Amino acid sequence: MYPVEHSSARLVLREIGIDDVDAVHAIYGDPEATAHLSFEPRTRDQVGQIIARSMVSATTEPRDEYCLAITERESSRLIGYARLALDPHQPKAATMGGALHPSVWRLGYGTETVGILLGLAFDDLGLHRVWAARAPLNTASHKTLLRAGLQEEGRIRQHVLVHGAWRDSITYSILEDEWKGAADGGR
Template sequence: MTVHLAGPGLALREVEAGDTTDILAIYGDPEATRHLSFEPRTPEQVQAIVDRSIASATEDPRTEYGLAVTRIGDPRLIGYARLATEPQQAATIGFALHPTEWGKGFGTETVHLLCALGFRTLGLHRIWAARSPLNEASARTLLRAGMTEDGRIRDHVFVHGAWRDSITYSVLEHEWAPIEGVGDGTAPETGAT
């Protein structure tokens, strides 16, 4: 299944070999990764992410979706989003946007697109995400997207030389209310094949 899912302002598409530089501009940036669960990535590490994303698109069954976030009408990658399925009709999601795209509502739309993929296309029951306790912008984004704060995982990740907690959020299929034009067929170029 090839993913191409569009909303009012953004689209999710499969990662391509030419996306490496744009992903490195995000994952190699200390500011962009400040609250993520890893330190800035090297060019080699980003190439491995691109290679894994491309390879996962051909797996059957597919359990990982590493996707490019783009503006409608512009194929250039401005963010990287990931959905990884788990047993019991569940998945975890995560995303990172280039810092020049912060504060524009793109995070909320990205979460909605990932939920559309998970609930409408994959038939999942539960989607969850985790954030750094210091990342208040992510908290607002996840809540605006309809997720509910579940709790704290203590010492969840080891990053920047120390253990860090994560705050978790989730949304169930019957709770999710998509924003107009996200994965409902009203936006252009919507679908997964």
């Protein structure tokens, strides 16, 4: 499915492009925004390479990765990066992740973004299960995932090697019928 563009009340998620490198680097090069992520702050070159790879994977069939720019609907400003990637070894399952620029945290955009990604996953792609993982200290992610309707599942021990040390991940998921039930209940 290409190109993807989905909106909510205040956000538009659209395909990422090479013109987005500086705005994405402002997030993925920032120590605060990446403090709980699975990698250290990226250089501008690294961000450019990631975006170039994302653009190739966007038009590869079958498509297994959706790397999307999170933009504000009114200003069109890029304020975040979101990714939904099909699991290579599980049928109809995907993992999601992403980050927002610290200047727009706590405005409800994180919850809104997860809602858009779940709509893409379940309504458009017909998936069965979507999951996400966060660092144990990432309280913002914990609250956002719960608020968006995911359930906490468990802990993957020493899942990530970052800043020279192994780190656990806490995982969350939502299933197709839970998403549809939330829709029937007036989401």
